[in-house]
Amino acid sequence: MSAVNLASGAPSSPLSVAAMVSGQGRGSNLGALIDAYAAATIGACMVLVIATRADAPAAERARNAGVPLSIVSPRRFEQDDEAYGEALLRLMRKSAIDLICLAGYTRMLPPAVVDQYRGRIMNIHPGLLPFFGGKGMYGERVHQAVLESGMKVSGCSVHFVDEEYDTGPIIIQIPVPVLEDDTPSSLGQRVLTQEHAAYVQAVQLFAEGRLRIDGRHVRVLSNRAEGVTE
Ligand code: GRF
Numbered sequence: 001m002s003a004v005n006l007a008s009g010a011p012s013s014p015l016s017v018a019a020m021v022s023g024q025g026r027g028s029n030l031g032a033l034i035d036a037y038a039a040a041t042i043g044a045c046m047v048l049v050i051a052t053r054a055d056a057p058a059a060e061r062a063r064n065a066g067v068p069l070s071i072v073s074p075r076r077f078e079q080d081d082e083a084y085g086e087a088l089l090r091l092m093r094k095s096a097i098d099l100i101c102l103a104g105y106t107r108m109l110p111p112a113v114v115d116q117y118r119g120r121i122m123n124i125h126p127g128l129l130p131f132f133g134g135k136g137m138y139g140e141r142v143h144q145a146v147l148e149s150g151m152k153v154s155g156c157s158v159h160f161v162d163e164e165y166d167t168g169p170i171i172i173q174i175p176v177p178v179l180e181d182d183t184p185s186s187l188g189q190r191v192l193t194q195e196h197a198a199y200v201q202a203v204q205l206f207a208e209g210r211l212r213i214d215g216r217h218v219r220v221l222s223n224r225a226e227g228v229t230e
Helices: 028-038 057-065 081-094 111-116 140-149 184-207 224-229
Strands: 015-021 044-051 069-071 099-102 121-125 153-160 170-177 211-214 217-220
Touching: 015 028, 015 057, 015 081, 015 184, 028 044, 028 057, 028 099, 028 184, 044 057, 044 081, 044 184, 057 069, 081 111, 099 184, 121 184, 140 184, 153 184, 170 184, 170 217, 184 211
Parallel strands: 015 044, 015 099, 044 069, 099 121
Antiparallel strands: 121 153, 153 170, 211 217
């Protein structure tokens, strides 16, 4: 597969980011991205949050931060994935979205959305992919599985999204040691702290035009000039 340059050079105006969150989402990764823009750490502004439920804690987080919030319940489209995809794409187009960040969104995105935003959709996973991923592997289930496996290290992964669960090219991983007396909850807490750091870093690299997808690999270019000349 040929190399794809995702964004050439840092834009003068911030990237427009949309986050997608499901009902259970606490919204801590969403909050980390919103806070990073407010602190001028990243050149990517959260301009839209799409939540599956109005009462999701992550939706509350968006309201508190004054980020425009849309509720799109996939249940309304249970029999019609295409219509669900169209509804999402309409919102993305209306807000001229450059990058979609899944932040505790537990469903599969409709293929049309993946297709239209290929290489511009990221997800954060609370484990070291390609292990401990796939359908149904989210939240404490991941940490429980890690503890049962006897692994001495866990961590988090930020990856681009493709048509399967957790299989897209990996952008950044941060390892976290597994401790003797860890519970799913204690391990999850330590991983979560690193998730925030990893997501902010991945979005900033994207905003700087320093990510290049080359087959299964995501090359992190050392600087913008490299991105332009390669
Ligand atoms: C995180 O553990 C993330 O890795 C997974 O969903 C969880 C969302 O947590 N995809 P939060 O809502 O961002 O706190």
